[in-house]
Amino acid sequence: MNETQEPRQPEQQPEPRPEERLGLLQRRLAQFAAARGWEPYHTPKNLAVALSVEAAELVEIFQWLTPEQSAKVMEKPESAHRVADEVADVLAYLLQFCEVLGVDVLDALAAKIERNELRFPVTGGPTPNRHSSE
Numbered sequence: 001m002n003e004t005q006e007p008r009q010p011e012q013q014p015e016p017r018p019e020e021r022l023g024l025l026q027r028r029l030a031q032f033a034a035a036r037g038w039e040p041y042h043t044p045k046n047l048a049v050a051l052s053v054e055a056a057e058l059v060e061i062f063q064w065l066t067p068e069q070s071a072k073v074m075e076k077p078e079s080a081h082r083v084a085d086e087v088a089d090v091l092a093y094l095l096q097f098c099e100v101l102g103v104d105v106l107d108a109l110a111a112k113i114e115r116n117e118l119r120f121p122v123t124g125g126p127t128p129n130r131h132s133s134e
Contacts, residue, residue: 058086
C-alpha cells in the first residue's frame with residue numbers, strides 16, 4: 001500500500017431487513033426454548049395464555065393513568081423500561097405462538113390490513129369508534 005491509498009476497512013454485513021430480523025429473532029426464541037427443553041410446554045394453549053398474561057401486565061402499567069399521563073409514560077426511564085419489557089414479552093410469546101402454529105405473522109398482518117381497508121373505506125366523515133382487530 002502506498003501513501004495515497006486508504007487502509008482497507010473490513011466489509012460490514014448490511015443490517016437485515018425488518019422482516020429478516022423478525023425471522024431471526026423468532027428462530028432465536030425457538031432455539032432458546034429448545035436448549036432448555038421447554039418445547040413440551042409451548043403448546044398453542046399455553047402460549048396463548050402466556051401472551052394474554054403479558055398483555056395484561058402491559059395494561060397494568062397504564063391502569064390508573066389519565067390519558068395525558070399515559071401519553072408521557074416513555075418520558076420516565078423507570079416506566080419506559082417496564083413498558084419496553086412488557087412489549088418484548090408480548091411480542092416474544094406472539095412469535096412463539098406463530099412458530100408453533102405455522103402462522104407467518106407478517107403475512108397475517110398484511111392480510112388483516114387489506115381486509116380492514118375493504119371493511120372500513122375512507123369516507124371523509126368521522127371515524128367510527130371501532131378497532132381494526134375485529
